[in-house]
């Protein structure tokens with residue numbers, strides 16, 4: 419995009435954002451709102467960089483959890499999707515079970531995960547993976563079956579074994595579907611990580627927010643939210659970037 | 673004919689679609705000898721593509737017996753080259769990788785065949801396009817790439833469904849000559865070719881026999897021997913014999929036995 423085009427596309431967003439910030443600052447001053455209810459933007463900005471603790475370790479832990487959840491969901495999801503597309507028998511056996519797991523409220527499962535896996539970042543990762551894996555399964559299975567008969571015939575004409583048709587024709591053909599589901603999973607991984615931290619944790623951005631409830635340090639909670647969305651956006655951007663590089667032929671498939 | 677490579681006996685095909693059954697082919701009995709070049713012509717929808725798929729073992733016929741190289745066809749047969757009506761190139765692979773696909777799928781050494789693939793692309797006038805993606809090529813260019821793919825493993829049997837359908841008249845004639853060259857390269861071990869086309873001139877120019885198929889359900893209306901000398905040359909097209917044979921095919925195809933007059 420040309421710089422001019424970027425400016426003309428994004429200036430309304432920037433302007434609206436600035437306006438809202440201005441109104442927020444004004445409201446806090448004019449109505450004398452207490453900082454623990456709604457901290458002024460300046461205070462949030464300050465907390466973002468100079469809290470009375472270091473953001474670094476919390477950022478690191480949460481990023482790790484999000485990345486772990488994302489990769490777990492992606493790997494398990496793709497494997498299950500391939501299994502489902504591989505044979506109707508496997509599909510019939512797995513699908514009802516997967517739908518059941520998907521309908522479970524994941525938050526309710528969190529305490530169980532702690533009992534089974536113990537404390538630390540692993541249960542939080544599993545939590546995020548649980549929330550995010552289902553769309554990957556479905557999109558992988560759908561992508562694998564959305565293939566022209568002609569393309570499959572092509573593989574059969576050259577006497578390719580089934581696994582090779584999967585590897586060389588069906589999976590690459592499904593890649594746009596898989597990559598687009600990973601965008602959903604990227605968001606789900608963030609939710610999972612934070613929920614996991616709320617339930618039990620000693621560190622992380624979610625832990626910071628949970629802690630401000632007792633300290634009434636609302637500015638820190640706001641700052642933590644901003645950090646979380648920054649991590650989430652970074653992951654999302656990364657997925658979009660990888661999708662563009664990896665499957666440039668799939669532009670426009672959503 | 674003891675050495676008939678393809679042997680179809682009373683083959684019929686009825687598709688079962690949601691809207692009801694469609695009888696595509698009826699009572700097709702056809703033998704193609706090893707090394708023969710046979711063209712199929714017939715109106716759109718008469719079942720030519722269906723017939724090729726049946727011979728390839730991609731679809732089972734609903735009636736009759738299909739034998740290829742003396743064996744009953746029950747699943748896709750090995751060692752054939754097939755050109756589909758659509759190019760069906762894999763859009764994530766470069767043209768060269770697409771041409772090499774058969775080697776990979778059949779578990780052959782793809783790297784060792786690179787040189788051959790590039791030669792084929794050169795022959796098809798796609799020398800500079802090996803590293804391009806399919807979407808960067810025109811429809812006719814994609815079709816030529818698909819032809820190269822079918823020829824890669826030098827198969828003894830070629831099934832070709834309108835391989836030159838998307839080409840302009842001149843490129844089409846060039847490709848026909850190239851195809852004949854490849855076909856006749858090794859005399860004595862000629863490939864067997866089953867070739868679908870809508871061009872009467874192309875069918876007569878290329879073939880040993882032209883099989884004319886009737887409108888749906890497809891039946892064999894005539895099996896016309898093309899006794900023109902080989903190697904075939906461009907000049908042959910101007911000959912009286914070529915014209916007579918073309919007219920034969922045209923008349924069978926259109927069902928007109930009298931000379932028709934355009935006013």
Ligand SMILES: Nc1ncnc2c1ncn2[C@@H]1O[C@H](COP(=O)(O)OP(=O)(O)OP(=O)(O)O)[C@@H](O)[C@H]1O
Nearest residue numbers: 687689694696715716717718719720721722723888
């Ligand atoms: N998968 C299918 N399901 C149902 N009907 C089909 C299917 N494939 C082909 N048909 C029908 O069978 C008939 C023959 O189709 P086919 O594609 O073999 O014709 P064709 O001679 O190759 O035509 P064209 O010259 O237009 O390529 C058509 O009437 C078509 O509608």
Ligand SMILES: [Mg+2]
Nearest residue numbers: 720721757833
């Ligand atoms: Mg056809």
